[in-house]
Amino acid sequence: MPNSILKTGDSKQSIALAGSLILFICLFSSGCQQEAPRQPFSLGExxxxxxxxxxxxxxxxxxxxxxxxxxxxxxxxxxxxxxxxxxxxxxxxxxxxxxxxxxxxxxxxxxxxxxxxxxxxxxxxxxxxxxxxxxxxxxxxxxxxxxxxxxxxxxxxxxxxxxxxxxxxxxxxxxxxxxxxxxxxxxxxxxxxxxxxxxxxxxxxxxxxxxxxxxxxxxxxxxxxxxxxxxxxxxxxxxxxxxxxxxxxxxxxxxxxxxxxxxxxxxxxxxxxxxxxxxxxxxxxxxxxxxxxxxxxxxxxxxxxxxxxxxxxxxxxxxxxxxxxxxxxxxxxxxxxxxxxxxxxxxxxxxxxxxxxxxxxxxxxxxxxxxxxxxxxxxxxxxxxxxxxxxxxxxxxxxxxxxxxxxxxxxxxxxxxxxxxxxxxxxxxxxxxxxxxxxxxxxxxxxxxxxxxxxxxxxxxxxxxxxKGKNLPKPEIDLSTKSGQIAALLNPAVNVRNAGFALLAAQGSEALEEVKAILKDENPYHQARAIWLMSQMGTAGISEVEKQLDADNPDLRLTAFRALRQVKSDILPHARELSADPSPKVRREVAVALRDMPLEAVEETLIQLASHHDGADRYYVEALGLAMDGKEEDIYPALERELGSDPLDWKPGYADLLWRLHPRQSIAGLKARAMANQLSAAQRQKAVTALGFINDQEAVSAMQEIAASEITDVKDQALWWLRYRRNNDWNGFEMEIPELEANLSPEIQQEMLAHKSVLEDKNASMEQKITAANAMAKDRTGGYMLLALAEREALWPELMDAIGPSIFDNPEQAIQVLAGDYFEYASHDAVLSPDRISNLEGDPQKGKLVYQGKCATCHRIGEEGRNIGPDLGMIGAKLDQQGLLDAIINPSAGVAFGYEMWLITLKDGTVAAGFLQADGPIVVLEGMQNEVYNIPAEDIASRKRFNTSIMPDPGQLDMNEEDLAHLTAYLTGLSGEGG
Structure with missing residues (x-):
């Protein structure tokens, strides 16, 4: 296959012509045929x-x-x-x-x-x-x-x-x-x-x-x-x-x-x-x-x-x-x-x-x-x-x-x-x-x-x-002989192959002919194993692998290139040769191989690879992105010169590539595309998304211009990006939009802070402290403040005893549950028996009513319920009735990953609780009412992650064994799409 790489200064028309010529040669030579269509795979009945x-x-x-x-x-x-x-x-x-x-x-x-x-x-x-x-x-x-x-x-x-x-x-x-x-x-x-x-x-x-x-x-x-x-x-x-x-x-x-x-x-x-x-x-x-x-x-x-x-x-x-x-x-x-x-x-x-x-x-x-x-x-x-x-x-x-x-x-x-x-x-x-x-x-x-x-x-x-009806005997593999080593290499068991591989590789050129013969095997996977092995059998073996870069099967060309990458110090000549291969997966592999190489050595090859992108292959553009990782800014001038044009005339492949790379130099072009009425809504929106991934003040300013425009399909999108990015990557940039509130409602918290100050006042009487504590225990915000104080062991024993009966009636269900880690409360008399429940005949329709009355406050099924805990729409695909009963009766035995509750106390004494969604300059919590707290990390005094599930046990929800029989009958029968 001829070398098709052109100098950076050559015109993009010449690159396109050279690429077309290479494609013509490959398609009509024995060196690089396309893959034949395969029969659809079917298991039958x-x-x-x-x-x-x-x-x-x-x-x-x-x-x-x-x-x-x-x-x-x-x-x-x-x-x-x-x-x-x-x-x-x-x-x-x-x-x-x-x-x-x-x-x-x-x-x-x-x-x-x-x-x-x-x-x-x-x-x-x-x-x-x-x-x-x-x-x-x-x-x-x-x-x-x-x-x-x-x-x-x-x-x-x-x-x-x-x-x-x-x-x-x-x-x-x-x-x-x-x-x-x-x-x-x-x-x-x-x-x-x-x-x-x-x-x-x-x-x-x-x-x-x-x-x-x-x-x-x-x-x-x-x-x-x-x-x-x-x-x-x-x-x-x-x-x-x-x-x-x-x-x-x-x-x-x-x-x-x-x-x-x-x-x-x-x-x-x-x-x-x-x-x-x-x-x-x-x-x-x-x-x-x-x-x-x-x-x-x-x-x-x-x-x-x-x-x-x-x-x-x-x-x-x-x-x-x-x-x-x-x-x-x-x-x-x-x-x-x-x-x-x-x-x-x-x-x-x-x-x-x-x-x-x-x-x-x-x-x-x-x-x-x-x-x-x-x-x-x-x-x-x-x-x-x-x-x-x-x-x-x-x-x-x-x-x-x-x-x-x-x-x-x-x-x-x-x-x-x-x-x-x-x-x-x-x-x-x-x-x-x-x-x-x-x-x-x-x-x-x-x-x-x-x-x-x-x-x-x-x-x-x-x-x-x-x-069916066929015996598969266990083969006898004698690793002491060369034929036994070949048999091991060709065995269906993946780690057994390694025994043959290692022993044959150690023999080097002495075993080369036997390994080379495997290239005639009708099984292409066997051929591929031979290619990997020959690459480790000395100069003669490497030479045989290099011949496979012209193999008819693109999988073998790809395998040969991968194998050569591991044994040759200079893979660039082969990368240049394959950069116009008719198979996109071969070109993808070339792109991936160039990731950590200096730009001056690979720029021409990268331009050649990029010239093949039509904008419709997500795998290919991601491979190009990996190839240009860390080189985005430096390669942009060459990309623009060889593949670019007026921003409003960018070809789909080039527009897609800049979406993937989003270099700073593309900001003006992306802004122009976002605000161009002659482009489709999808093209404009893609440009806005690319801007949203550029961490630069110029990108922020461009996004603000788009948000101030009258182009409806991107205006709201740009405003969303500004508000969203302020809480993470654009936190340090200047923005001229209203500050996003932390949602901590300090005016609501002030009353609870006043009660908290009574608890911390050495001169207040115990009666005053108990009155203040009980007021806090009945309030959502106050309840979380009490949990934070209890975590720090900052409450006197008399206060702990007094708070117990009140905090378990808190309007926030999570507080009622988490309080059990700190405060004494009367246990539920009823002992629920999974065996007894499984012997009851559950009614799915009654179970749906139990879900709606007891579970939908946190769990969604289809369009019903809330997204506080895991979606239950397909829980029946994972657990049978016994598994469901175990999860319901013992909720803290296995807290679902990602549903651990966090309690954050700020330096001013205010609190926020919820599921941790982001941890950076702005800490983001999602609360129990699906509210979002955006908290500057510098304002945080302490954090607490609870290991207790916030899901109440059935007794706390006043559920009996009949309720659980009905509920599990409903959950195990769900279709996965809703109730």
Missing amino acids: KYYDDSTGLYLPEDLQATLWAESPQFFNPTNMDVDAKGRIWVTEALNYRLFRNDPEKFKNHAAGDRVMILEDADGDGVAESSKVFVQDEDLTAPLGISVIGNKVIVSSGPSVIIYTDENGDDKPDNKEVFLTGFGGLDHDHGLHAVVAGPDGKYYFNAGNAGPHIVTDKSGWTLRSGSLYNGGSPHMKDNEPGMVSDDGKMWVGGIALRINPDGTGMKVLGHNFRNSYELALDSYGNMWQNDNDDDGNKGVRVSWLMEGGNMGYFNTDGSRKWQADRRPGQATVTAHWHQEDPGVIPLGDSTGAGSPTGVTFYESDLLGEKYRGTLMAGEAGRNVILVYKPEPKGAGFELNRHNLITSLQEEEVESAKSRATDADKTKWFRPSDVLVGTDGAIYVADWYDGMVGGHRMIDSTGYGRIYRITP
Whole structure:
């Protein structure tokens, strides 16, 4: 493929002509053909398997491969070269919330188990302990890579080495440590060996993650998240890692097997449970939303990509950034913000778990190239066959394996009862065995995540999925021979491949011919593995990889480029060569590779890449944004010269690129477009949005001019940006609009402050203090002031006794509940029994009335109720009746993440309470009446985060067992769209 890069001074017409010529050559040569259309992926009809209680496609069958007591509470699995399944247990899951007297647990620490089906009859007959360790507390990940067993158990990645093959660890090494999320769902997850021989893994947003690799490089990642566990540390937004970048929220990482070279590959997730890599090097993951927002996702991860949960520095939640008219899922993942990667497939409500990528034909030819994702909240294994779409992928969802009928999975309706525990199927992981079978771990519980369990026995299961009527024998892999090493490399099990990869790579050119022969394999994933391996087999191997830059298959061209990036010091000649490739995903990969290179070395290539953008490919423009990260201002003159024009005549690709880059030099052009009546409303509004992301006084002034204009479709939009940005990125700039009030209503608080002064007056009598305290206890603002005083232990015992009877009648429900942390109150006589309730016949219509009278003050279903607590519209998809009863009767046992109550006291004594939405120069709280408090951080005297749920228990709401039977009948039968 000829070099098409032109000097910066060449005309844009010449660049366009050269690009067209390259495209013509590629399309009509054998070097770079386009991908052939693929047949639509379909699972066909499903059938119900009585023996397992599962629904499967007609071409598959399921068997119960293993169950407790062979192991308990499985969180993650891997398979070794012998075909044995290794399982991490979590019996000690959240014992700070789950009573160790009631729930089965291990005082000596959680365990790693080895299970084996030695006779090949499809059932594991043996189980043994590999290790039990006090440092293992609900570990969420395991990988068996050679003789190393890598366990992810926050705060550490621990490697146990079995030197002599006796299935006992001979050495224990803390490989990495410093991750947040000890004993937490949002902590550290499994390691997987990539096709390049390096280790990949991720961690959720329960930071901070402050981790130093063995070469001294330090990751520092934090965000606005502190909930769910007494082990949580202060999670600080805005930290900078040793690469000079700010990584926030959940993160994906790569590291060399020796512990050096740690690199962040993506960030700003909520809680991606696991990474899966295909043999091309594509990264796949899922991610959980804030409960109740129906925004769970399955995604392809672009290297270096921001997946959009928090704002860019992690100081604001999505609610604080939500724009007028934005749909919840769009706002939840900041999908309309420049710099955020598309979310992929939004699956609705749920609790995503393990993922894997299937590359074999052993399950059936149609399953080759499928992504499988566990969804414990919806009782299903999802499957996708990713289809190329521009520079990214389209993900069309199918239900592969489930305990529910198809319509129940989609609508959240369930026939589960206490006797019929259909919804207790909680797939925690999905794994490809060495035999090509699919293994599914079942946590088996009425609850899923959120720090809670119902099953006190720790029961768990593993299912084996195979083609119907076909035996999949376990292969014998002899790693002492070259043919055995090749067999390992081509095995369906991802970490088993690494054993062959490492041994063949160590032989260098001596094994090159055998590896090169794999390029003739009809399976392109096998070919890709050979490309990665040859890149590490010396000069001759690298030369063979370079030839693959002209491969017919764009996935192999892309793989070759990725492999060469890791072994060549100068990748620029190849980047220039591929910058006009007809495949947008190949060009995207070139763009991503240029991110940290100096502008003078890559400017021409970047201009070439940008010239291909048509404005319709969000993945591609985000790749261009990553390529130009930190270079936006410096490259703008060249972009304007080669691709720009009069602002009102910008082509869609150029306008889209400037929206993504929003350099300061574009302010005048963006303002002109925003105020141009001849442009469409969408074009004008996009220009306003771009201005909203430029942190410069000139952008603020331009926004004020737009807000003062008479162009109705952008005037109000500009005014919103001004008011919104004043509370964060534009806080220090001058604005000529009315100040946004803090909503603290000081005139209302003055009366309570006067009463508070009596409490603090040493000369006031106890009678005067009690009178003042009781007046405060009956007032919303005064009640919060009393909670703040009680937190500081600033109230005399006589006052505490006197306040108790009054504060539990406070008009603010949250105060009534939180007061229980400090004040004595009469307990409710009635003891509610879940067993008795489950035996009552609930009436959904009566349950709806209970919801409307008792729950709608905080919880929304459809268009009814309020957005104070989690949306309940799809709670029936996640919990059965027993799970719902546990959550209702014991509300503080598992506070929903993000719904922790904060109490802020200002230096002048005034108070504000609510959910923390942003933490920066302006602290933003959302109060119980959906009011917003905008509080200058410099005015704050103290903060208190409550671990108690603000949801009252049923007794406080005067709910009896019949009410709960009706309510749970209503909630478990919801369609997910409303009442």
